[in-house]
Structures are given as C-alpha cells and as structure tokens.
Amino acid sequence: MSVRLTWPGRDDRPIETRGARLVPVEPPPEGSKGRVVVGDNLLALRALLEEGGEGSIDWTYLDPPYMSGADYAHEDGKGARTHAYKDRWAQRGDYLDVLYPRLRLLHRLLAPHGTIWVQVDHRAAHLLQVLLDEIFGVQRFRNAIAWRRAPPLGRQVQSGQFPRNVDTLLGYAKGDSPRFNRLHVLTPLKEGKPRWDEAAQKFFTLAPRGDYTDESVSRLEREGRIHRTPSGKVYVKYFLEVGVDGTPLKPRAVDSFWDDVPPLRHVSPLERTGYPTQKPEKLLERLLEATSNAGDRVLDCFGGSGTTAVVAARLGRPFVTVDESPVSLATTKSRLAAAKIPFALERAEDSASSMSG
Numbered sequence: 001m002s003v004r005l006t007w008p009g010r011d012d013r014p015i016e017t018r019g020a021r022l023v024p025v026e027p028p029p030e031g032s033k034g035r036v037v038v039g040d041n042l043l044a045l046r047a048l049l050e051e052g053g054e055g056s057i058d059w060t061y062l063d064p065p066y067m068s069g070a071d072y073a074h075e076d077g078k079g080a081r082t083h084a085y086k087d088r089w090a091q092r093g094d095y096l097d098v099l100y101p102r103l104r105l106l107h108r109l110l111a112p113h114g115t116i117w118v119q120v121d122h123r124a125a126h127l128l129q130v131l132l133d134e135i136f137g138v139q140r141f142r143n144a145i146a147w148r149r150a151p152p153l154g155r156q157v158q159s160g161q162f163p164r165n166v167d168t169l170l171g172y173a174k175g176d177s178p179r180f181n182r183l184h185v186l187t188p189l190k191e192g193k194p195r196w197d198e199a200a201q202k203f204f205t206l207a208p209r210g211d212y213t214d215e216s217v218s219r220l221e222r223e224g225r226i227h228r229t230p231s232g233k234v235y236v237k238y239f240l241e242v243g244v245d246g247t248p249l250k251p252r253a254v255d256s257f258w259d260d261v262p263p264l265r266h267v268s269p270l271e272r273t274g275y276p277t278q279k280p281e282k283l284l285e286r287l288l289e290a291t292s293n294a295g296d297r298v299l300d301c302f303g304g305s306g307t308t309a310v311v312a313a314r315l316g317r318p319f320v321t322v323d324e325s326p327v328s329l330a331t332t333k334s335r336l337a338a339a340k341i342p343f344a345l346e347r348a349e350d351s352a353s354s355m356s357g
C-alpha cells in the first residue's frame with residue numbers, strides 16, 4: 001500500500017468545476033500579456049479548468065502561506081501598514097484542507113510537459129512533499145531546491161539552533177519528459193591558477209579525468225580538451241569565460257542549492273513593493289528560465305505582489321495570477337502598470353452563488 005498523509009476531515013471527493021467562471025472586470029486592453037484574477041483561488045482554479053480543460057497550463061508556481069501563525073501587512077515605506085493576509089490556522093489539518101484540493105486541481109490543469117513548483121519552509125515542506133508524492137507520483141519528483149531567503153543575523157543567530165533561514169521549492173513534473181533548460185552561473189576561481197590555451201584563445205583549469213571512459217577521453221581530445229603531463233597522466237581542460245574586468249570566471253551548473261539569489265532585503269528598492277513575503281524576481285527568473293519556454297502559459301494562484309506575473313511577462317510567457325487580497329490586487333496592478341505590462345482584470349465567480357446572491 002502506498003504512503004499517504006491523513007488528517008481529520010481529509011476530503012477526497014471529486015471537485016466540481018461546473019458553475020465556476022472568470023468574469024472580466026473591465027474590457028481587456030490591447031496587447032494584454034496576462035490576466036490578473038481577484039478572488040479565492042479554489043474558485044479560480046475550478047474556473048480555469050472549466051474554461052481551458054485539463055493540460056491548459058504549461059507551468060505553475062505557488063508560494064502559499066507557510067503556516068507561520070502570523071498576520072501580514074503591507075508597508076508603504078512611510079509608516080502606514082495595511083493588513084494584507086493572514087496565515088493563522090487552528091490546526092495543521094486546516095492548512096492541508098486548503099492546499100490539498102488546490103494541488104489536485106493544479107495537477108489536472110498542468111500539461112504533460114509541465115512542472116509545478118511549491119515554495120514553503122520547514123513548517124510545511126515535509127507535509128506537502130508527501131501530498132505531492134501522492135498527487136503527482138513519487139517518480140515525478142524533480143527537486144527540493146534550498147534557497148537561503150535571509151542572511152543568518154539577529155534573533156536567528158541567538159536562537160540556540162541553526163538559523164531557520166531556508167525556503168524549499170518542491171518541484172514535480174506532470175509527465176515523464178518535463179521541460180528543462182540547463183543553466184550555469186559564472187563564479188570566480190577559488191583555487192589554482194588559470195592557464196592559457198593558445199589554440200582555443202581561452203583560459204582554462206585542469207581536473208583529473210575522473211570516471212571519463214577511454215571513448216570519452218578520445219572525444220574530448222578531438223575537442224582540444226585533453227592535457228597530458230610529461231609522464232602521460234590525463235587531465236581534462238575546463239575552459240573559462242572572462243568577466244568585464246578581464247577576470248577569468250568558471251562556469252558552474254546551477255544545482256539545487258541557491259545561496260546566490262539575494263534575499264529581498266538586498267535587492268534594489270525599486271523592486272520592493274512593500275508587500276509582505278514578496279519574493280525576489282531573480283528567484284522566479286531562474287526557475288522560469290530553467291523549467292519553461294517562451295510562450296508557455298504560466299499560473300501563480302497565490303500571486304501576492306505579482307512577482308511571477310512581472311517576470312513571466314518579461315520572459316515572454318503569458319501569465320495568470322490570482323489572489324484574494326485587495327492589497328495584493330492594488331500592489332499587482334500598480335507594479336504591472338509601472339513595468340508597462342498590459343493585463344486583463346478578471347473576477348472569479350460561481351454562477352450558482354452569484355445567481356442566488
């Protein structure tokens with residue numbers, strides 16, 4: 001029998017989508033790059049399924065409340081605070097009651113090549129990973145990316161334990177060939193002196209051949225990437241790139257430990273909206289570039305300040321961003337307007353309740 005997370009009140013009944021719809025709040029502008037939807041995301045996800053059907057979303061990210069037990073307020077930078085959303089739950093099951101149906105609908109909405117990325121921290125990551133294993137399948141697990149969201153400072157350091165300053169991004173694929181574009185970053189050399197390759201006109205460093213087979217060594221030799229010592233020992237050359245100031249830089253594959261995406265407090269003030277728990281654009285940029293392609297339909301159903309929407313539009317991916325908080329709506333609207341990104345404004349509605357109400 002498979003492993004399953006249970007809690008009192010877990011509801012496995014089919015989710016009815018009929019009656020849910022997205023209604024324009026105003027006529028969509030010319031050249032719209034995406035949709036901003038106001039309302040509860042369960043209703044919005046049901047409406048998206050009714051409208052587009054299964055597989056109609058190529059990529060999805062969610063940054064839901066973290067079960068932090070706190071209230072969050074928008075800060076305008078001049079001392080005014082406005083309640084944005086609450087993250088309080090009587091028990092953990094109440095939190096799962098919210099996440100479980102939404103994850104089930106997102107699974108249905110995703111296209112076969114699509115991936116889902118769920119950002120949480122130590123409070124919910126273990127629970128959601130078990131749920132996602134069940135909904136998507138253990139074999140569809142892609143990564144648990146660790147992002148250092150804050151430097152280890154202040155109370156965190158005094159807490160008598162390692163600082164809890166890491167967010168986890170849980171990634172799952174819908175099918176067996178999800179999109180993935182390999183990324184690399186350029187890093188300064190930590191040790192060793194770069195050498196100059198006359199033929200390639202590039203700096204390089206050397207590493208032992210490791211587990212390269214003889215066949216691979218022959219291929220690398222043809223590519224000019226093998227260095228032999230006078231005693232005949234084989235080393236592999238790794239070519240370097242050069243920074244603007246001429247410093248040799250080593251390309252390093254982006255792995256699942258992200259300590260090079262600065263916390264929001266370290267990004268430009270122009271990027272900071274004052275919305276609580278806003279995520280850095282760089283985080284979404286890296287995730288979108290690696291796991292989606294231009295033109296892919298992107299969905300963020302816990303949109304907050306509109307980070308996913310802004311980055312998706314910039315990278316040429318049409319977006320849908322959903323949030324129920326009026327402060328989120330105001331922040332997202334002004335952020336998109338400032339970035340000159342035209343969008344359609346819609347409301348999630350249940351025709352049954354709108355007719356009776």
Ligand SMILES: C[S@@+](CC[C@H](N)C(=O)[O-])C[C@H]1O[C@@H](n2cnc3c(N)ncnc32)[C@H](O)[C@@H]1O
Nearest residue numbers: 040041063085278279302304305307323324325
């Ligand atoms: C952690 S914040 C998202 C922050 C966002 N990633 C950003 O960069 O600004 C979570 C958001 O989920 C929204 N939210 C919570 N429950 C919701 C629901 N049932 N329907 C729609 N939005 C919801 C909250 O209003 C809040 O804006």
